[in-house]
Amino acid sequence: MTTIRQIAQQMTTFGKGILAADESIGTMSSRLKNAGVEPTALSRRDYRELLATAPDLAYGVSGIIFCDETLNQTFADGTPFPDACRARGILPGIKVDTGAKPCPGLPGETVTEGLDGLAERLAEYAKTGAAFAKWRAVFTITDNTPSRGSIVTNANALARYAAACQEAGLVPIVEPEVLMAGAHGIGRCTEVTAAVHQSVREQLALLNVDLAGIVLKPNMVTEGDDHPHPATPDEVAAATVDVLRSWPGDLAGVAFLSGGQPPQRATANLAAMQSYDTPWPLTFSFGRALVSPALAAWRGDEERIGDGQAALSAHVAANAAAVRMRGELQSV
Numbered sequence: 001m002t003t004i005r006q007i008a009q010q011m012t013t014f015g016k017g018i019l020a021a022d023e024s025i026g027t028m029s030s031r032l033k034n035a036g037v038e039p040t041a042l043s044r045r046d047y048r049e050l051l052a053t054a055p056d057l058a059y060g061v062s063g064i065i066f067c068d069e070t071l072n073q074t075f076a077d078g079t080p081f082p083d084a085c086r087a088r089g090i091l092p093g094i095k096v097d098t099g100a101k102p103c104p105g106l107p108g109e110t111v112t113e114g115l116d117g118l119a120e121r122l123a124e125y126a127k128t129g130a131a132f133a134k135w136r137a138v139f140t141i142t143d144n145t146p147s148r149g150s151i152v153t154n155a156n157a158l159a160r161y162a163a164a165c166q167e168a169g170l171v172p173i174v175e176p177e178v179l180m181a182g183a184h185g186i187g188r189c190t191e192v193t194a195a196v197h198q199s200v201r202e203q204l205a206l207l208n209v210d211l212a213g214i215v216l217k218p219n220m221v222t223e224g225d226d227h228p229h230p231a232t233p234d235e236v237a238a239a240t241v242d243v244l245r246s247w248p249g250d251l252a253g254v255a256f257l258s259g260g261q262p263p264q265r266a267t268a269n270l271a272a273m274q275s276y277d278t279p280w281p282l283t284f285s286f287g288r289a290l291v292s293p294a295l296a297a298w299r300g301d302e303e304r305i306g307d308g309q310a311a312l313s314a315h316v317a318a319n320a321a322a323v324r325m326r327g328e329l330q331s332v
């Protein structure tokens with residue numbers, strides 16, 4: 001039997017990243033609408049099938065994260081998504097949180113929910129063929145947030161989710177995301193990301209989560225969207241790796257979210273990270289930075305499926321090339 005640790009290694013294998021195609025029905029529908037596509041279960045299926053069947057996707061992608069709707073859908077030819085992905089050498093994953101909801105007691109802050117009935121749902125997902133899961137906690141930077149309460153509450157939920165996944169035989173992607181919204185500088189993002197990670201580590205340890213059987217999906221450490229001076233890739237890489245250094249060497253791997261950065265910036269930052277000698281791989285688990293160009297090229301037109309796939313492949317190739325630089329940079 002393949003162990004959790006082996007799956008986590010497959011997910012972060014050298015030169016590959018993870019494709020996040022797990023937008024909720026609501027988010028996916030509004031993105032389709034903005035691209036001029038009528039949002040239906042079928043158009044959402046067609047779009048995810050376009051992504052999963054991009055030629056040679058497995059060269060740069062080890063796994064795809066889906067939402068519940070897609071995991072239970074079939075390709076147009078009737079093959080279930082999980083089987084079709086595995087046949088292409090790609091591991092299927094499932095987003096299992098039910099979203100960030102207002103957190104009682106903490107006005108303006110959120111807690112990610114989805115723990116109720118989680119063990120049962122994970123058992124079903126494992127039967128359906130999922131190899132891994134994802135849970136995203138979000139933290140907003142303002143002058144007085146994230147509060148200690150929101151950090152600890154969300155870190156505890158992430159740890160409960162991670163422990164439940166490991167018991168169900170699924171690798172948890174642990175995603176604490178410090179959002180880019182705001183005018184803060186990179187120093188404040190460093191401080192908040194470090195505090196969040198410390199709490200996540202503490203909570204994972206309290207529930208005996210095996211770090212060699214998780215993939216950490218953090219934000220890159222950057223300035224806020226409204227800050228006037230964007231940090232350079234070298235500055236982002238230095239700040240990000242500095243925060244990550246507190247994670248022990250047995251962590252299976254780190255796969256960054258793109259967080260709304262323009263695709264080229266996310267790729268340049270990822271490339272800059274590769275010159276650091278870290279005990280864990282540093283790869284990508286991008287959503288928007290990979291799929292937005294594909295959606296814009298496709299726009300729901302059957303005749304442009306190839307264009308959509310070409311756009312996805314170009315961005316996957318650029319990020320795979322970025323992480324493959326690690327071998328070259330570190331062998332000199």
Ligand code: 13P
Pocket residue numbers: 020136175257258259260285286287288289
């Ligand atoms: P972005 O790369 O668009 O931030 O999405 C990654 C993701 O999985 C968010 O949960």
